[in-house]
Amino acid sequence: MTTVIILIALHGALGAQDPAPAEDRPCGWTDAVEPGPRQAPLVEARRAKCDELEPYRPGFLERQILAFEKAERPAFTQINLFGFYPRIQAIDHRSQSAAGVRLWQPDIGRSRLDLAGSAFWSLEGFQYFDAQAGVVPHRGKKFPLLPLKGDDVFELSNVRQDDDLPFALYASAVHRWAPKFDFFGNGADSRKEDRAGFSQKDTLVEAVAGYRVVPPITLTGRFGYYRAATGPGKDEELPQLADVFDAAAVPGFGEQAEFLRYGGAVIFDARDVAENPHRGGLIAAQWLRYHDRDGGAYRFDRYAVDGRAYVSLGHPQRVLALRAYAVHDDAGAGRVPFYLTSFLGGSHTLRGYESQRFRGEKLALFQAEYRWEASPALELALFADTGAVAATAPDDLDRFRTDAGLGLRLKSHEALLMRFDLAWSDEGVRFLFRFNPSF
Amino acid sequence: MLCPLRTATLRAAILVALAAPPAGAQKFHPDDPVARDHDDLHVPRAPQEIELSSGWDVIENTFFRPGPKRASVPAARNVNTLGEVPDSSWWQNRIGARPMSISELVRGPNQGDGPDLHGGWTVLRGKSGGITPGFTIRDARGDVYFIKIDPAQYFGLATGAEVIGSKFFHAFGYFVPETWIVYLRKEQIQIGPEARVRVLGMKPRRMVPADLDKILSDAAALPDGRIRFVASKAVPGRVVGPHKYFGTRPDDPNDVIPHEHRRELRGYRVFCAWLNHDDSRSLNSLDSFVSERGRSYVKHYLQDFSSILGSGSDWRRMIAPQNPRSGNEYIIDFDPIVKTALSLGIWERPWYGIPYRIFPQVGGIEASRFDPDLWRPEFPNAAFQHMRPEDAFWAARIVSMFSDEAIRAIVREGDFRAPEAEAHLAQVIIQRRDKVLARYFGALNPLGSFHVSGATVGFANHGEDAGRARADGYEYQWFALDNQTGQTRPLGPVARASGRSIPLPADRAQYLMVRIRTLAPGAESWRKRVDVYLRTGGEPQVVGVEREI
Numbered sequence: 001m002t003t004v005i006i007l008i009a010l011h012g013a014l015g016a017q018d019p020a021p022a023e024d025r026p027c028g029w030t031d032a033v034e035p036g037p038r039q040a041p042l043v044e045a046r047r048a049k050c051d052e053l054e055p056y057r058p059g060f061l062e063r064q065i066l067a068f069e070k071a072e073r074p075a076f077t078q079i080n081l082f083g084f085y086p087r088i089q090a091i092d093h094r095s096q097s098a099a100g101v102r103l104w105q106p107d108i109g110r111s112r113l114d115l116a117g118s119a120f121w122s123l124e125g126f127q128y129f130d131a132q133a134g135v136v137p138h139r140g141k142k143f144p145l146l147p148l149k150g151d152d153v154f155e156l157s158n159v160r161q162d163d164d165l166p167f168a169l170y171a172s173a174v175h176r177w178a179p180k181f182d183f184f185g186n187g188a189d190s191r192k193e194d195r196a197g198f199s200q201k202d203t204l205v206e207a208v209a210g211y212r213v214v215p216p217i218t219l220t221g222r223f224g225y226y227r228a229a230t231g232p233g234k235d236e237e238l239p240q241l242a243d244v245f246d247a248a249a250v251p252g253f254g255e256q257a258e259f260l261r262y263g264g265a266v267i268f269d270a271r272d273v274a275e276n277p278h279r280g281g282l283i284a285a286q287w288l289r290y291h292d293r294d295g296g297a298y299r300f301d302r303y304a305v306d307g308r309a310y311v312s313l314g315h316p317q318r319v320l321a322l323r324a325y326a327v328h329d330d331a332g333a334g335r336v337p338f339y340l341t342s343f344l345g346g347s348h349t350l351r352g353y354e355s356q357r358f359r360g361e362k363l364a365l366f367q368a369e370y371r372w373e374a375s376p377a378l379e380l381a382l383f384a385d386t387g388a389v390a391a392t393a394p395d396d397l398d399r400f401r402t403d404a405g406l407g408l409r410l411k412s413h414e415a416l417l418m419r420f421d422l423a424w425s426d427e428g429v430r431f432l433f434r435f436n437p438s439f
Numbered sequence: 440m441l442c443p444l445r446t447a448t449l450r451a452a453i454l455v456a457l458a459a460p461p462a463g464a465q466k467f468h469p470d471d472p473v474a475r476d477h478d479d480l481h482v483p484r485a486p487q488e489i490e491l492s493s494g495w496d497v498i499e500n501t502f503f504r505p506g507p508k509r510a511s512v513p514a515a516r517n518v519n520t521l522g523e524v525p526d527s528s529w530w531q532n533r534i535g536a537r538p539m540s541i542s543e544l545v546r547g548p549n550q551g552d553g554p555d556l557h558g559g560w561t562v563l564r565g566k567s568g569g570i571t572p573g574f575t576i577r578d579a580r581g582d583v584y585f586i587k588i589d590p591a592q593y594f595g596l597a598t599g600a601e602v603i604g605s606k607f608f609h610a611f612g613y614f615v616p617e618t619w620i621v622y623l624r625k626e627q628i629q630i631g632p633e634a635r636v637r638v639l640g641m642k643p644r645r646m647v648p649a650d651l652d653k654i655l656s657d658a659a660a661l662p663d664g665r666i667r668f669v670a671s672k673a674v675p676g677r678v679v680g681p682h683k684y685f686g687t688r689p690d691d692p693n694d695v696i697p698h699e700h701r702r703e704l705r706g707y708r709v710f711c712a713w714l715n716h717d718d719s720r721s722l723n724s725l726d727s728f729v730s731e732r733g734r735s736y737v738k739h740y741l742q743d744f745s746s747i748l749g750s751g752s753d754w755r756r757m758i759a760p761q762n763p764r765s766g767n768e769y770i771i772d773f774d775p776i777v778k779t780a781l782s783l784g785i786w787e788r789p790w791y792g793i794p795y796r797i798f799p800q801v802g803g804i805e806a807s808r809f810d811p812d813l814w815r816p817e818f819p820n821a822a823f824q825h826m827r828p829e830d831a832f833w834a835a836r837i838v839s840m841f842s843d844e845a846i847r848a849i850v851r852e853g854d855f856r857a858p859e860a861e862a863h864l865a866q867v868i869i870q871r872r873d874k875v876l877a878r879y880f881g882a883l884n885p886l887g888s889f890h891v892s893g894a895t896v897g898f899a900n901h902g903e904d905a906g907r908a909r910a911d912g913y914e915y916q917w918f919a920l921d922n923q924t925g926q927t928r929p930l931g932p933v934a935r936a937s938g939r940s941i942p943l944p945a946d947r948a949q950y951l952m953v954r955i956r957t958l959a960p961g962a963e964s965w966r967k968r969v970d971v972y973l974r975t976g977g978e979p980q981v982v983g984v985e986r987e988i
Contacts, residue, residue: 027692029481031733036470039477042695046480049692055487056680056689062499066492071642315791318784372784374776382783413754 026050085143089435091120091128093346093355094180098122104143106136112165116144125234127177134170137210166212172224175203179234183241186250186338186359187391188399192427195354196244197233198253200339202226206261221264226290229256230339252337257298263288271310275415275437278316281309290340300331300361304342308439321369323439325349329361329393336361344387344401347432348439351385352403352425360389364397367439369407381407383421383438401425407438466925467950467974471982472519476527478693479736485728486690486737489680496721497818501771504685506824515702515830520972520983521889522833524612528693529739530703534610535837541848547606553619554578554670559627560586565636565646565654572654574636576628576670583673585616587745588666589659590758595800597745597758598659598669599853604714604744605671606849611710611837612703614740617672620854622665625655674740676729681721682739685821688726691737704822706834711747711823712814713838713875714868715804717765718746719816748864749802760802763790769818798860801853806870811878828882828988835879836887839901843869876905883986884957884967886913891979895940896953896971908962912937915955919948920972927952947975950982 027050028043035043058066079086084101091098100120108115117131138144179199184190206224213219230253232240247253265286271277284306292298304327311320327342338359344350345357349365365387373379384404388397405423409416421432517524524530533539554560558579565574573587589598598620605618634646660666684704687694698704711719725740746752751761767790768775778786795803816823841849843865850865885902903910913936918927930944930951941953951973957965972983 025481025483025733027481027483029734030477030479032477035477036468036473038468038470038473043477043480045695046478046692049695053486053692054689056489058492058495062492062495065494065498066490069492069494070490315787317779317787370783372779374780374784375771378776378780380780380784 027053087118087120089120091122092126092176092178092181094124094182095122095126095128095178096124098126098128100128102143103131106138106141114138114144114170125177125179128175130172130174132170132172135165135168136170137165137168139164168208168210168220171205171207173203173205177201180238181233181339182238182354182356183245183250183338184354184357184359185245186341187395188358188360188389188397188401190358192354192357194244195238196241197235197238198230198241198339199233200228200230202228202339204261216268216270218267218269219264220267221262223262224260226259226261227256228252228259228337228339230254250338251335252298252339257337258293259298260291260293261288262291263302271308273414276411276413277308277310277321278319279310279312281307283307290336292334297334298331298337298340299334300329300336302342303328303330317373319369319371321367321371321439323365323367325363325365325367325387327363331361331393335392342389344389347419347421347434349385350387350401350403350425351383351405351421351423351432351438352430353401353427354430357427358387358389358401360391360395361393362390362395362397364388369438371409376413377411379407379409379411379416381409381421381438383407383423385423409437464925466920466922467520467972467982472521472523473525474519476517476525478527478529478695479731479734479738480693481734482692482728482736485677485735486679486688486726488678489688489726491681491683491721493720493722497770500684500819500821501769504819504821506819506821512825512827513700514827515705516700517696518702518833521981522829522984522986524702524833528736529614529701530612531614533612534840535612539610539840539845541845544610544845545606545848545852547618547852548609548615549617549619551582551617551672553617554582554584554621554672555580556621556623556627559629560623561629561631562634562646562651563631564634564643565650574651574654577631584670585673587669587671588655590657591659593758593760593799593802594659594667595853595855595857596750596760596802598667599800599855600748600750600802601669601671601743601745603849603853604716604747606852607714607841608710608741608744610841613707614674614738615744616674616740616742619670620852621668621670622661623668624665625651628655669745671742674725674727674738674742676727676738679726679728679737681724682726683721683821684823688737691726693736699821699825701822702830702833705826705830706837708816708820708823708826709811709831709834709838709875709879711816712766712811713871714747715749715761715766715814715871716744716747717751717761717816718743719820720818748868749798749804751802760795760797760799761804763793763795763803764788765817766814767793769815771818772815796863798857798863800855800857800860801864804864804867806867806874809871809874811875828879829986831879832883832885832986835876836901838872838875839880839905841872846872873905876901877907880905880907881962882964883988884955884965884969886955886957886969887984889971889981889984891943891973891981892940894943896943896973896981897940898955898971900939900957902957902962902965903959908959908965910957910959910965912958913939913941913955914958915941915953917944917946918952918954919946920950920952922950943973943979947979949976950974951979 028047083105084103087102088097088099098120100118103117105115112135114136115133116136120128136144181198181200183196183198185194204224204226206222208222210218210220241253265284267284269282271280271282286304288302290300307324309322313320329336341359341361342363343356343359344363344365345353346355367385369381369383371379371381386400386402388400390397403423403425405421407421410418416437419434423430519525526532555578560576560578563575563577566572575585577583587598589596602618602620605615609615630646630651635643636646636650637643658666685699686697723743725742726737728735729738749761751759751765753759775788793805793808795805797803846868847865850861855861880902885900886898887901888899890897900910914933915936916933917930919930920927930946953971955969959965967987970985973979974982
């Protein structure tokens with residue numbers, strides 16, 4: 001008994017320095033004076049809980065989020081095997097979802113050299129392969145832009161203001177098999193009912209150089225070889241192009257052609273945040289020459305300009321976004337192959353119309369969006385697009401098509417993450433779900 | 440985290456709590472008022488460490504725990520009959536219970552001298568991501584500290600906030616880690632052989648010199664090259680994770696009062712609003728399994744005050760002056776989202792136009808547009824949402840204990856080395872204090888600190904002391920209380936006192952009650968009654984205080 005008293009006294013004297021208490025003391029034990037009647041129920045409740053202890057069990061969703069935060073499981077976008085990352089995405093305007101892999105090895109061996117590539121196969125039978133080697137435009141570990149054939153100048157001249165290096169120099173090869181492309185005819189008078197199918201296989205091998213002269217101004221140049229062939233479409237629900245149109249009046253159909261392709265662009269980019277702009281603007285001007293290696297029937301020069309402006313209306317949460325886009329192909333006495341003509345229609349141009357709905361050697365597009373942020377991560381938009389094409393360059397742009405709609409976008413500070421646009425036109429209503437901005 | 444209360448005993452305990460008796464039951468017990476809640480009963484085995492998800496914390500509190508209807512919020516369950524919070528494993532009465540000297544306030548939780556600066560530091564682990572990059576070190580004395588830095592362009596911003604916050608929240612009554620500002624050369628820091636580094640979203644890996652270089656590459660420093668650090672000493676015991684602001688820990692037998700019904704967690708909202716602690720989330724709390732006097736139990740700490748006052752982060756989650764949204768709107772706040780969406784963006788958040796005066800050292804915080812009721816943490820907090828007027832009053836009374844001089848002295852501990860910024864911050868805190876007091880002393884009869892002095896009952900008028908209004912006098916009436924039934928009997932007519940003391944009645948029943956109303960033009964709510972109970976056996980003693988809400 002004396003020993004116990006001494007030990008208790010020592011405990012008191014040592015206070016917080018006390019070693020771990022004896023395991024045999026029961027749960028709920030205290031050396032304090034037994035509680036009075038006010039405290040007794042609480043003490044009793046605590047002693048009762050001693051018999052009901054159980055560990056904290058997080059729910060399913062909480063466990064998954066925690067595992068992600070602790071990197072116990074790699075983020076979905078980081079899953080890879082030897083640098084090959086599985087991906088599902090659209091690769092062309094009618095490809096639907098395509099499964100494949102992207103290879104991305106930036107700054108190999110701490111050098112400035114990068115290696116990128118990808119291979120995709122879609123449910124609709126589309127195939128897409130590309131590879132780039134050299135100093136590829138990129139920022140940090142983020143993937144470079146896919147060199148998909150775009151419908152605007154800027155995507156082709158993809159040296160961005162916020163890339164890590166002020167220059168780019170790389171070799172690129174792209175091969176594509178598109179079995180189900182649509183053709184509605186050339187020019188403004190094309191009709192939706194004339195939709196016909198064709199297939200296209202093309203390959204582009206080129207060298208690309210870019211240099212950011214001063215922060216807002218970038219110059220790019222490219223030189224390469226392009227080969228394309230078209231044939232019957234594989235969509236059984238669509239008539240063949242040759243059944244709807246006079247094939248002789250569709251330049252390049254059914255033929256294989258080879259080109260030397262070269263040109264340059266100048267880009268003035270003064271947007272505050274490239275992929276989530278609230279103010280500033282961008283102007284890109286491009287010249288590209290397609291030099292037909294089989295007699296020059298399809299030789300032409302393309303001049304394009306893409307201007308965008310973003311104006312804050314009294315507060316950054318309200319932005320008026322404007323775009324003007326124009327293309328003029330100069331084929332001289334020749335013609336522009338139909339599959340190389342510029343087009344309107346789709347998620348970046350005339351959103352109320354089918355993708356690639358209007359084709360021609362000349363086009364003009366004007367877009368306006370009133371965007372307002374309900375919160376920094378949630379943006380809403382009202383928009384209107386109007387544009388016109390001309391079948392050949394000498395023709396006038398006199399039949400403008402117009403659509404209007406509303407959009408809802410989810411964003412981070414740096415970029416748009418998801419875009420839902422609903423657009424109305426005289427050809428119907430279209431719902432668009434994309435992972436990139438309209439412009 | 441919610442622990443289902445399965446036994447009748449547990450359920451009864453929650454209802455009985457420490458003060459309110461059922462109708463018709465004995466009103467006061469011999470152990471009233473309870474000064475200490477014995478929630479430190481021995482727990483033989485340490486609870487398993489809980490890891491909470493930062494993301495889930497936001498989601499759960501934003502989407503799955505809608506706030507209570509105001510009318511349905513029950514009174515706090517861990518207050519004693521005086522309406523005070525007894526000492527416990529959560530709370531230690533300090534400035535609210537006794538005067539604290541300036542030196543005591545500025546010493547705050549610190550017991551020792553801080554980390555040893557002569558023998559060098561050994562890094563145990565690092566963290567290169569998050570708002571505040573830092574690392575854990577062991578000094579030459581073997582003590583472990585968590586170290587954080589400021590970016591070069593914001594000397595003192597996060598580290599100063601951390602130190603100031605630790606002193607304020609310690610003085611309030613919370614348990615917080617010991618925290619110091621120190622200056623040390625990079626060469627005095629070495630990486631331990633077992634050190635590992637964690638980058639957000641990546642698995643921990645062995646720490647290499649480049650990791651330390653990266654953490655310190657942009658650190659704020661003195662002109663002589665010494666880097667500025669804030670060092671928080673590891674709390675005693677074994678860390679068993681953070682606590683949530685609702686429910687109870689199912690593995691802690693002492694934790695039987697749901698956290699949203701704890702007054703010190705409800706009133707925490709007032710303190711956080713005052714000091715703009717918008718990052719008052721679960722992850723910035725810490726439970727530790729401690730051993731004292733032969734008992735082991737869970738003790739509850741608050742930590743990480745680096746994002747309070749004018750310190751915050753930018754969109755890259757890097758230290759920067761507070762975003763104007765912080766303290767004004769939840770990260771996800773449905774009301775302004777809907778208003779902005781439906782008005783096509785024409786409706787603007789009221790806080791857009793707040794003119795912040797930004798100092799690199801103290802960031803962005805202001806008082807002119809500050810409204811304690813409209814203040815918001817980063818996302819909903821269940822305890823905050825359960826706060827009732829009397830909870831707020833309890834906290835405001837503690838806030839009122841900080842004099843201008845005390846506030847300036849605590850702010851000086853931030854060691855900003857920028858007199859104008861320091862004066863600005865102190866002035867803003869003083870102005871925000873005054874707004875807190877005006878708001879919460881204006882809702883109830885603001886009398887408190889009741890005591891028996893000779894043949895009178897004395898009290899303080901916190902509202903008048905705070906300059907809210909001037910009292911013309913006090914209307915009072917004495918009653919005899921039948922403690923067994925709770926029935927009262929008038930002992931005389933309503934009388935009036937001009938000062939802050941009321942004479943005891945000649946009739947000395949065993950229990951007395953005096954009902955007091957404050958008469959003050961322009962402060963109608965001060966007429967709400969305050970009932971003060973005295974036990975008269977032997978020396979009269981104040982045993983209970985009840986307020987009309």
